[in-house]
Amino acid sequence: MQITRKVTDDIVWVGCNDRRLSRFENLFPIPRGVSYNSYLILDEKTVLMDTVDGSVTQQFLENIAYALGGRSLDYLIVQHMEPDHCANIEELLYRYPKLTIVGSAKALQMIGQFYDMDIEGKTMAVKEGDVLNTGSHTLRFAMAPMVHWPEVMVTYDEKDKVLFSADAFGTFGALNGKLFSDEMDFDGEWMADARRYYSNIVGKYGMQVQGLLKKAAALDIQVICPLHGPVWRENLEHFVDKYDKWSRYEPEDKAVVIIYGSIYGNTEAAADAVACRLTEAGIKDVKMYDVSDVHVSELISEIFRCSHIVLACSTYNGGIYPPMENLLADMKALSVQKRTVALVENGTWAAASGRLITKELEEMKEMQILDKKLSLKSVLKQGQEEELEAFVSQIVEAM
Numbered sequence: 001m002q003i004t005r006k007v008t009d010d011i012v013w014v015g016c017n018d019r020r021l022s023r024f025e026n027l028f029p030i031p032r033g034v035s036y037n038s039y040l041i042l043d044e045k046t047v048l049m050d051t052v053d054g055s056v057t058q059q060f061l062e063n064i065a066y067a068l069g070g071r072s073l074d075y076l077i078v079q080h081m082e083p084d085h086c087a088n089i090e091e092l093l094y095r096y097p098k099l100t101i102v103g104s105a106k107a108l109q110m111i112g113q114f115y116d117m118d119i120e121g122k123t124m125a126v127k128e129g130d131v132l133n134t135g136s137h138t139l140r141f142a143m144a145p146m147v148h149w150p151e152v153m154v155t156y157d158e159k160d161k162v163l164f165s166a167d168a169f170g171t172f173g174a175l176n177g178k179l180f181s182d183e184m185d186f187d188g189e190w191m192a193d194a195r196r197y198y199s200n201i202v203g204k205y206g207m208q209v210q211g212l213l214k215k216a217a218a219l220d221i222q223v224i225c226p227l228h229g230p231v232w233r234e235n236l237e238h239f240v241d242k243y244d245k246w247s248r249y250e251p252e253d254k255a256v257v258i259i260y261g262s263i264y265g266n267t268e269a270a271a272d273a274v275a276c277r278l279t280e281a282g283i284k285d286v287k288m289y290d291v292s293d294v295h296v297s298e299l300i301s302e303i304f305r306c307s308h309i310v311l312a313c314s315t316y317n318g319g320i321y322p323p324m325e326n327l328l329a330d331m332k333a334l335s336v337q338k339r340t341v342a343l344v345e346n347g348t349w350a351a352a353s354g355r356l357i358t359k360e361l362e363e364m365k366e367m368q369i370l371d372k373k374l375s376l377k378s379v380l381k382q383g384q385e386e387e388l389e390a391f392v393s394q395i396v397e398a399m
């Protein structure tokens with residue numbers, strides 16, 4: 001049985017949901033699943049926008065056959081060559097032998113790298129500004145390298161004013177019958193995963209996303225069709241605005257995220273004391289996470305959201321407690337910048353975590369490290385009350 005949804009009069013969502021995959025890219029936990037979106041344009045010529053992951057091929061082929069209603073498939077546009085979007089090219093060529101594959105030169109080259117199939121004479125390489133006329137639709141291609149791979153392009157449908165945005169504007173989460181963001185409580189149920197998707201998958205490429213946003217700003221876009229998650233047809237500015245903020249590495253909220261790495265619970269207790277004092281000082285949005293317990297992708301997502309960060313960390317074999325070290329490596333890799341950070345360090349004989357974390361933060365761009373470090377010798381002591389007050393006050397003042 002087909003599972004499809006209409007996007008416009010002659011554009012159909014033929015994508016699939018995956019609720020069985022536990023980790024996206026074998027890395028990011030996706031308890032809410034993920035959707036692989038693909039769209040079919042039913043014009044004088046028929047056009048498929050990308051394919052899906054190999055795990056859902058059968059459902060995908062059924063969706064396409066139904067939506068085509070006996071017609072053949074003329075074009076497959078490959079915007080992105082990551083295997084979760086291109087696993088079905090060969091199968092489509094078997095079923096629709098007259099198919100022409102359209103993509104950037106790099107995408108067409110990657111097809112040969114991933115798959116042993118003969119596509120000679122069946123491809124059309126396109127570049128910036130090229131158009132494909134399919135009857136009433138004119139599809140215009142714009143290159144979007146490194147959003148999120150180098151071969152990526154996006155496609156603008158001039159008739160329905162749809163931007164097929166590849167991985168940009170994507171979100172983790174399976175679509176449970178609801179395709180459009182206006183059919184769901186996006187801010188309440190989806191935004192956290194949208195942020196986690198952006199910050200961890202595309203976060204490193206803020207500059208390239210800014211480039212794409214500039215191109216998009218010149219177009220009259222009524223609908224955004226990404227390769228993962230909901231389609232946007234209302235209140236587009238809301239999500240575009242988030243993308244703009246995220247890609248400029250500007251925090252969304254005046255908020256403090258406290259992330260602690262603690263072996264026996266004493267550094268955690270100090271982090272707790274900091275959270276209490278911040279709340280008493282009137283800071284409403286204070287969140288606490290155990291770096292050993294919460295997946296690093298969630299922490300990165302919170303770091304993208306919050307303006308201020310407290311890192312509280314035990315010293316471990318003369319170094320940074322390993323899960324905290326891992327977070328710092330991820331922050332660096334994902335180009336985290338423009339945040340204010342305060343540090344709590346702990347060590348029983350030679351505390352080094354504060355100094356070492358400072359060194360890591362100094363390698364990131366525009367990170368303001370607050371002067372007063374809260375230093376513990378095993379445990380936060382009653383006698384450190386004043387020190388604690390001063391530590392918290394500097395965060396409040398910085399806000």
Ligand SMILES: Cc1cc2nc3c(=O)[nH]c(=O)nc-3n(C[C@H](O)[C@H](O)[C@H](O)COP(=O)(O)O)c2cc1C
Binds near residue numbers: 267
């Ligand atoms: C395996 C291990 C290695 C440690 N290495 C150091 C160290 O190199 N320097 C130091 O001052 N403390 C070291 N500590 C002590 C921790 O920093 C200690 O757990 C901390 O001071 C107490 O805070 P906690 O209860 O949050 O873990 C180590 C502890 C463990 C278990």
